[in-house]
Amino acid sequence: MAGLGIEREMLVEAPMEVVWRTITEPDQISQWFADRVELVVEPGAHGYMQFGDQGGPVVVETVDPPTRFSFRWNHAPGEDPVAGNSMLVEFTLVPEGQERTRLRVVESGHELLAWPDAEKQRYADEHRGGWAEFLDRLASVLAKR
Amino acid sequence: MTAQTDDELWSAIADPSRRRVLDLLVSNGEVSASWLAGRVPFSRQAVSKHLVVLEQAGLISRRKQGREVVYQVEADRLDQATRAMAELAAQWDRRLRTIKRLAEAAHAEAKKKRRG
Numbered sequence: 001m002a003g004l005g006i007e008r009e010m011l012v013e014a015p016m017e018v019v020w021r022t023i024t025e026p027d028q029i030s031q032w033f034a035d036r037v038e039l040v041v042e043p044g045a046h047g048y049m050q051f052g053d054q055g056g057p058v059v060v061e062t063v064d065p066p067t068r069f070s071f072r073w074n075h076a077p078g079e080d081p082v083a084g085n086s087m088l089v090e091f092t093l094v095p096e097g098q099e100r101t102r103l104r105v106v107e108s109g110h111e112l113l114a115w116p117d118a119e120k121q122r123y124a125d126e127h128r129g130g131w132a133e134f135l136d137r138l139a140s141v142l143a144k145r
Numbered sequence: 146m147t148a149q150t151d152d153e154l155w156s157a158i159a160d161p162s163r164r165r166v167l168d169l170l171v172s173n174g175e176v177s178a179s180w181l182a183g184r185v186p187f188s189r190q191a192v193s194k195h196l197v198v199l200e201q202a203g204l205i206s207r208r209k210q211g212r213e214v215v216y217q218v219e220a221d222r223l224d225q226a227t228r229a230m231a232e233l234a235a236q237w238d239r240r241l242r243t244i245k246r247l248a249e250a251a252h253a254e255a256k257k258k259r260r261g
Contacts, residue, residue: 006233010241014252022248032243099252103244105237 006107011100016093019101020066023091041069049073057081067093154226157202162187163195167218170205175215 012019022028026037029049036055039047045060059081062070068091075086087107094102157163165185170176178196182189196216199205203222207214 006230006237008234008237008241010238010245012245012248014248018252018255019244019248022244022251028247031247032240101248103241105241107233107237 007104009102009104011096012103013100015099016066016095016101019093019103020069023103024063024065024069047071059086061088062090153202154204154222154229157198157204158226160195160198162191163199166192166195167199167204170216170218171223175208175210175217177213177215181216 022032024041026039029037029039034049034051034055036050037047039045039049039058039060041060041063043060043063047058047060048055049058056073057075057077058071058073060071062068070088070090072081072086072088075081079085090106090108092104092106094104096102158167162185166181169181169184173180178192179189181196182192185192196205196207200207200216203219204226205216205218207216209215
């Protein structure tokens with residue numbers, strides 16, 4: 001998945017289990033993501049998140065405690081979220097010693113995930129930095145004109 | 146930016162072949178579809194399709210130059226796309242910072258309890 005979407009990282013001074021609870025428990029999610037969260041953390045579970053006066057369905061994809069958690073969101077209500085109509089948010093936790101966790105998030109979307117694997121690989125090889133870097137580069141070229 | 150235009154932008158830029166076309170347009174200014182087709186490893190037909198998608202997303206525009214149609218990037222739109230992506234990244238940075246704060250506070254609290 002390298003370079004296929006928005007990718008960010010943070011070093012947290014807490015053990016993986018604590019970070020895991022922070023990213024998966026609904027009353028915690030409502031503090032860093034949506035305003036209101038109805039979610040059962042099980043693969044395939046359908047939930048709901050409210051952002052201000054807008055809300056939408058969420059579907060849990062991967063639950064692999066305490067290392068991987070992913071869900072799909074931002075798809076049209078009534079439609080099943082699949083590659084091509086939704087955004088996938090993937091969290092990965094990597095321990096760095098006993099009391100420190102590297103937390104990585106990748107948000108990728110829409111057409112990206114429907115690509116054949118060969119194409120994904122080529123993309124990843126060609127554009128390690130992802131779109132943000134690609135766009136930055138285009139923008140700097142444009143600025144010079 | 147509305148969700149609709151966001152979607153179009155996202156899709157337009159997501160395809161590596163289209164990015165190559167966009168890249169060539171950025172570096173070379175106004176060029177024709179056949180000029181582009183001579184510089185990419187895919188067919189002239191594929192180039193035309195990519196140009197249509199990029200144009201629909203507002204990233205490029207076309208104009209007639211003599212008997213030829215030439216394409217050029219829309220700098221404002223591209224700039225908008227750049228900012229949209231940067232905003233998305235910044236949003237995640239903010240969320241990660243909150244997660245860090247919450248987890249570290251919970252961890253400190255648990256340690257205090259264990260000690261107390």
